[in-house]
Amino acid sequence: MSANKKHIAIVIYPGFTALDALGPYELLKMLPDVEIRFVAHQVGLVTTDRGILTIMATHSFVQTPEPYLILVPGSEANTAKAMADPQLIKWLKHAHAHSVWTTSVCSGSLILAAAGILNGCPATSHWLALSALAKYGAKPQAEERIVRSGKIWTAAGVSAGLDLALSLMGEIAGAEQAEIAQLLLEYDPRPGFDSGHMSKASEAVKSQAIQEMTYRSQHTSIEYN
């Protein structure tokens, strides 16, 4: 790929949630003149949250010091480990200082917060992580699916990454480019159920979802080298 292309750094780490990263990837890959990089400690395999799906990091942090766009996905059980990863946090601080866009999906915003990027900043996260986000200095916006705060855009849980990436494409390349990408992905969602937000789900669904997420966040941690 050409050296003139803008680097899009999709950060990956052991235990990240695949769709947080790969939903946005599927749209951002359609931007003109970009080079998408899956960035980790080193080039090599990284296993996602349930230990089933493994994807390849194409570049190291060192190889990608100043990307145009940063995207940080969340995790079921390993968000705290990523927040405590000194190499990741150091890279994030430097990269954010030079980025044009810094973005996160799901609990990825907690990782941005751990790098001091969200201090005093309106932001969102997976609904279960919103209270933690406040503890790290951000201003949680529970009702928003995408929160735009200057160059920092944060998305709600998992699938919200698609909406973040589509809106960001519109901002970067214009509405028509976003609409072309939307049509190519046939992104005309019809979920079939209407339980995708805490304000819409039944009490039974909410309580079981909290129980499941609490269990997963404690019991499916992926080894972190």
Place this chain on the structure above:
Amino acid sequence: MSANKKHIAIVIYPGFTALDALGPYELLKMLPDVEIRFVAHQVGLVTTDRGILTIMATHSFVQTPEPYLILVPGSEANTAKAMADPQLIKWLKHAHAHSVWTTSVCSGSLILAAAGILNGCPATSHWLALSALAKYGAKPQAEERIVRSGKIWTAAGVSAGLDLALSLMGEIAGAEQAEIAQLLLEYDPRPGFDSGHMSKASEAVKSQAIQEMTYRSQHTSIEYN
């Protein structure tokens, strides 16, 4: 994983479109008592459509002869190569004869059709592949996002895989389980643009999307071993 678990075989092949497979994966992984397998000729790395993202096949076709559920993703440039892959087609015929569910996303339905699975069967595909689908004996349903024909469910382009998987979860495990998964993924889509279907996009967007897809289908083929 337990031998008693139901196998979900997500077929992967060089040049497949990541979100076609990984959108459904993110939901189907939440089904109880299933083992998700990324199935290919052999265990090992498989590169997706633009040559950037590489994921690991966890099992071979031979290791997974009779899965409970089959999911076949589409591709930008390599659908025809997958349709002409004798090992994949042979596996698909046998697996479908024993499956409880046989499903596809995007141009994955053309691969089902090439295996003779969609003869006379109502089905859908990416909007650009609908006419090809008719040539292979299926009955294209241009207005439907998900087409259910007995145990065979086909989805429209790329992102439609999320809707297919969510509805299928409801069918397999009940509406409440689907709603819990929907809330966990915060799947309450708000795309920000409304150009995700051919009936909604402007003439300029449609014409550029067709041009882009035609180009991609001819120029970004991934090596197929």
